[in-house]
Amino acid sequence: MNQPPGGRTPFRAAEETGRTPIQPFYSMRRFKMPPQIVRLVLLTLAIVGSYFVARAFLTPASFGEFGWYRGEALVELRSRTPVYAGKQACDECHSDQLQKLAKFEHKTLSCEACHGVSREHAENPDILPVKLTGSHCIRCHEANPSRPKWFKQIVVKDHYSGKCTECHVPHQPSQSP
Amino acid sequence: MKTQYSRRNVLTRLGGAIAGLLTLSTARAVKAAVQKVFVSSGAPKDYDTTKHKWLMCIDVNRCIGCGLCVEACKKENSVPEGPYFRTWIERYIIPKPEPGSGQTRGETLVDSPNGGMHGFPPSPVPKDQIEHSFFVPKLCNLCEHSPCVQVCPVGATFDAPDGAVLIDPKYCIGCGFCIQACPYGCRFLSPVTHTAEKCTLCYHRITRGLKPACAEICPTQARIFGDLKNAGPDDPIRKFYENNRVSVLKPHLGTEPRVLYAGLDKEVR
Numbered sequence: 356m357n358q359p360p361g362g363r364t365p366f367r368a369a370e371e372t373g374r375t376p377i378q379p380f381y382s383m384r385r386f387k388m389p390p391q392i393v394r395l396v397l398l399t400l401a402i403v404g405s406y407f408v409a410r411a412f413l414t415p416a417s418f419g420e421f422g423w424y425r426g427e428a429l430v431e432l433r434s435r436t437p438v439y440a441g442k443q444a445c446d447e448c449h450s451d452q453l454q455k456l457a458k459f460e461h462k463t464l465s466c467e468a469c470h471g472v473s474r475e476h477a478e479n480p481d482i483l484p485v486k487l488t489g490s491h492c493i494r495c496h497e498a499n500p501s502r503p504k505w506f507k508q509i510v511v512k513d514h515y516s517g518k519c520t521e522c523h524v525p526h527q528p529s530q531s532p
Numbered sequence: 533m534k535t536q537y538s539r540r541n542v543l544t545r546l547g548g549a550i551a552g553l554l555t556l557s558t559a560r561a562v563k564a565a566v567q568k569v570f571v572s573s574g575a576p577k578d579y580d581t582t583k584h585k586w587l588m589c590i591d592v593n594r595c596i597g598c599g600l601c602v603e604a605c606k607k608e609n610s611v612p613e614g615p616y617f618r619t620w621i622e623r624y625i626i627p628k629p630e631p632g633s634g635q636t637r638g639e640t641l642v643d644s645p646n647g648g649m650h651g652f653p654p655s656p657v658p659k660d661q662i663e664h665s666f667f668v669p670k671l672c673n674l675c676e677h678s679p680c681v682q683v684c685p686v687g688a689t690f691d692a693p694d695g696a697v698l699i700d701p702k703y704c705i706g707c708g709f710c711i712q713a714c715p716y717g718c719r720f721l722s723p724v725t726h727t728a729e730k731c732t733l734c735y736h737r738i739t740r741g742l743k744p745a746c747a748e749i750c751p752t753q754a755r756i757f758g759d760l761k762n763a764g765p766d767d768p769i770r771k772f773y774e775n776n777r778v779s780v781l782k783p784h785l786g787t788e789p790r791v792l793y794a795g796l797d798k799e800v801r
């Protein structure tokens with residue numbers, strides 16, 4: 356019988372020991388993990404583990420609070436102080452002006468549309484808002500064919516001469532002083 | 533001196549390093565929590581993001597193109613000088629068709645000099661040749677399915693639970709993907725911070741119970757700002773719905789904007 360090079364066949368070994376021959380590929384009663392697989396598993400665990408450690412370390416605490424972003428950003432974005440005070444802020448001291456305005460055509464206007472940013476003034480009345488010259492009226496009322504028809508417009512150079520406030524009370528524009 | 537690398541040695545050091553990192557990150561978390569309690573950031577405390585759903589309604593028939601909203605937005609949000617806008621106004625001029633041309637209308641002209649911030653120059657088309665002309669204020673369309681959020685690689689832009697689409701300035705890397713993705717052109721790269729910027733619906737104002745600066749300053753109530761989750765029957769946004777048929781910009785994109793327009797023309801995109 357020809358022997359395969361490099362050793363005995365398992366069949367011959369079985370014959371010699373007198374036990375039933377074992378099919379080496381299908382039945383592994385005493386399975387031992389090969390050491391290279393053990394190392395591979397350990398290495399994979401180490402890499403995945405260090406990823407989680409690094410992630411825990413690098414991502415901010417609030418990331419994922421509401422979604423795929425930093426929840427803290429919402430707080431930061433709303434911590435800025437407003438610039439425009441808003442119409443309600445003037446009510447505290449100028450409620451008479453607000454009531455007057457509400458009865459006339461300019462009722463939809465915000466105080467700051469004409470008087471400009473007035474938050475500093477609302478917090479400290481000693482700082483007065485900028486004096487108005489009346490040129491701001493033209494910004495809204497100058498005739499322009501793109502403006503809607505319902506809006507009252509004037510061709511400034513044809514509409515009487517003189518300061519607007521001489522004939523129109525700014526808070527009650529249909530009244531004359 | 534020669535360092536001894538035994539297995540035990542290396543493993544203990546590795547374990548020590550991991551434990552150290554974990555302690556550090558816990559310490560940071562604790563520090564952040566303590567700061568949150570004791571240091572006031574100036575942000576309103578009683579605001580709950582999940583209890584609101586903001587929207588903006590725009591009535592094109594009411595806009596007079598005064599540009600106060602653009603100016604107010606720039607001042608309120610320190611938007612950089614130059615052609616950078618979080619909101620702007622476009623003027624549409626649709627001339628009458630040439631007689632015998634077989635068309636319903638002439639070639640539409642659209643302009644927005646400096647975003648409309650200082651108003652508009654006289655119309656380039658003589659008054660008697662204009663069929664329609666109107667102003668369209670534009671801003672972030674508050675999409676339900678925001679393309680800009682989908683493309684952000686770092687999670688810096690997001691849909692807040694209250695419907696605002698916001699940018700985390702600390703996380704933005706300025707790659708510009710979102711600027712490309714926005715179909716409404718509502719974003720720009722700030723030359724100051726080199727990060728993307730856009731309308732935040734004046735997040736610092738609305739969380740304090742104020743209106744956004746543009747809606748506050750608008751003299752004709754062309755911009756109506758509201759909260760869908762807290763709208764009573766008399767709310768201006770309910771009135772707006774009752775009185776108008778509304779549409780949105782570029783509906784075919786499926787972005788489902790929450791900026792609703794009344795009185796749009798088909799030329800407006």
